[in-house]
Each structure stands twice: as C-alpha cells, then as structure tokens.
Amino acid sequence: MFHRRILFLVEVAIFAALALLLDVIPFLSFKVWAQGGSVSFSMVPVFLMAFRWGMKGGMTTGLLFGLYQIFAGAYIVTIMQTLLDYFIAFAAIGVSGIVSGPVQQAISAHRKKGWILWMTLGCFIGSVLRFAAHFLAGLIFYGSLAPPGQPVWLYSLVYNGGYMLPAFLLSTLVMILLLSKRPKLLLS
Secondary structure (H helix, E strand, C coil), rough: CCCHHHHHHHHHHHHHHHHHHHHHCCCHEEEEECCCEEEECHHHHHHHHHHHHCHHHHHHHHHHHHHHHHHCCCCCCCCHHHHHHHHHHHHHHHHHHHHHHHHHHHHHHCCHHHHHHHHHHHHHHHHHHHHHHHHHHHHCHHHHHCCCCCCCHHHHHHHHHHHHHHHHHHHHHHHHHHHCCCHHHHHH
C-alpha cells in the first residue's frame, strides 16, 4: 500500500511536469491567442494519469499542472481568474478519470473498440469541463477585450473554443495512437 502511494505521488509530479513541457516547448505547442490558449499535447499526461489512477490521479495531476503554469508565467488578472483559468480548468481535465474503470476493463479484455469509445468519452468530458472554466473566466474577466458590438459570450466561445476543440481532437488522437501500441500503460 505504501509503495502504491509513493508511486502515485511520483507519477503525479512527473506527469504534471511533462504536461508543462509539452505546453511550453515551441515546436510542440501552437499559441493561438496573445492572452493565452494553445493547441498542444499538454492534456495527454493528465489524461494518462486519469485513466491510470482515476479521477484522483487526473485531478491531482491537472491541479499541479495548473500550479506549474503559474510559475511558468501565467496570464494573471485577479485571484478568482487565476483560480478559474489555472487551478479549476486544469484540475477539470482529470475528471476524465470518471471512466477509468471501463477503460481499464476494456483494455484488460482486449476490446479495442470499447476502450477507444470510453477513452474518447473521458477525453471529451475533461476537455469540455476545462473549456467551461475558461469560458466562464472569459465571460467574467475578459469581456472588455471583445470587439465592439460582439457579445461577450460569443467572444469567450470563439476565443476558448478556438484552441480547446483542436486540443481535444489532438489529445484524443494521440491517446488512441499511444494506447494502441502500449495499452498496459494504464494498468498499474
């Protein structure tokens, strides 16, 4: 039991650091907007932890990833914006672990279509929840940046959807390719 707890903590730290690296290395990350938001592989390590350890692993990794983002030079407006854009948004990715049981069962039973379906659903859930946190932060804190005459909700939708949809699709594709070759990565 002690060994698994240590393994969990070590993996959380390593995968959160890997997520940050995948977000800041220029040729692995495409910055979409000046105030933040990029299309990268950064959600993949969080998804791996979520499907390997469940929601606890995913949310803890995402929370630490959000903290690392702040230390790496986050775009900070207020404390509440920081909580929404970094802590809540990145921890929300880990909610994808809600389907870790069905994903692991399908992998153990060698049901490729099954784990791909469950994993895609999990990636969708985590991505939508992250988007929701960023969207809400956009509504509350960035409305003044909307072009004249554009509703704030539309500005936040386009801004955050502009990088979150491609990031979801890219991350899901990478997860499928990675686990097609190494499905046992999720079995601890």
